[in-house]
Amino acid sequence: MVDGDPRLARLAVNQMTVRSWGVRDLVQGCLRAGVPAVGLWRDPVAEAGLAAAARWVRDAGLRVSSYCRGGFLTGADRAGALADNRRAIDEAAELGAACLVMVVGGLGADDRDLPGARARVSDALAELAPYAAERGVRLGLEPLHPMFCADRAVLSTLGQALDIADALPGTGVGVVVDAYHVWWDPQVDQQIRRAGDRIASFQTCDWTLPLPADVLLGRGMPGDGHVDLRALRRGVDAAGYTGDIEVEIFNADIWAADPDEVVATIVRRHVQHVL
Template sequence: MTDTRNDLSRLSINQETIKQWSLPELAEGCAKAGIGKVGLWRAPVQEYGVERTARLLADSGLSVTSLCRGGFLTATDPAERSRALDDNRAALDEAAGLSTDTLVLVSGGLPAGSKDLYGARERIADALGELAPYAAERGVRLAIEPLHPMFASDRCVVSTLSQALDIAERFPADRVGVVVDTYHLWWDDQAPDRIARAGAAGRIHSFQLADWITPLPAGVLVGRGQLGDGCVDFRAFRTAVEATGFDGPVEVEIFNEDLWARDGSEVLAEVAARYLEHAC
């Protein structure tokens, strides 16, 4: 068995983990640290320019493991739905321009005044029916990310891997899969079985790490913890994911204002050290 205790070759640093860094700073910092993979977000990439970002990362020897985010596909209003589909097509174009094969989807919450979770999930499936062929033409996979149930009302009606797979399995595995994110799934005792189900079909398109810390900070969206600061068993998750044959990137994605207030180089070094200590 390969000794991974000092191996950073699969580690990917999501851009939001060191949000205080510009794209050039991220590229330079990761290259200096010997980290060859990054996950990107659309807004800073759009600001810097997709082609310019692609050149920067290529010149730095970095590959893009995912682009976040597409999704928000639950609208009932026809015009709003049309705008969402157009935005997702643009996101797929951007992903292709960055040479990443994975667009992460945050599916969307309940429309205003609605309590129909089932109907919202069906609208996601309907939208993916339109987007999947477009994604395939660009060599990009759509990765449905289940979010913790506390986000179901406003951000993501897909809360479990089961729900994500029930949608993804309507499409070919090389077009639509799922994200396994420890922050969102650590609490679910069915997650190991669902990881096996996803992996058996080749539907694990992204594997992301962040810890769950309590009490949650005000504004739970930025409540993700540094690896090792909370209650997530990262090795158990990695063992379950890799038992399926998954050998892709392991992306650390942490939204945390305390990390964002610190020196970026210090945060990067800490993330790498915590990754080796807790997830390898």
């Protein structure tokens, strides 16, 4: 059970930030650092075994801030995508995750029909949402920066994600406010206010330059770049979000560093640049 610095009460470390750690290592590392929540990914959970992963987190007294990931709903194999997402929902329920993060998918190799792809996302979510609700799992639509529109997410803004979520009943489909993906948006403050109780997750990292050749790995440690993380945190808090603040970083240099040192830096930067 984590019982320490109250400033860390909402802090979570996403598993991808310390990629070399399996689930058990992540749980133990967060316990050492006084971090009360972890964001888990499907592949490491499968490697550990779902039941074992759930038990390790539960026995440690930690929370699962998010489970990554569902989505990829835009491809030709609709039935396969829906089946895989139902499995992900079942896993999230077993873990007690606060939400299942949905990266909705991009365009096919010869596909240029963005409206059509977004319509397929809406249709699939209309089918998945009741299944998730029955299992007590919240779906979090994550808009990604426009540079990922073609291959990963045809939702690029909070406004687009909210348009889809708002068309579904209840608040079981929410949105993920990921600082890396939304900080640039001139309407981000307005859309965070609009989101209100649809905010399912708040993730932090920083936008650093120059971007690497693989732009997916361009995320920086909070405080190293250009994002006003404190302003975003104040915005989601003002909108009514009281959940975990999860640090999710894809960065080869950070992955190569000592994971305990990475978590220690996260703790310091969270206090300095987010709170």
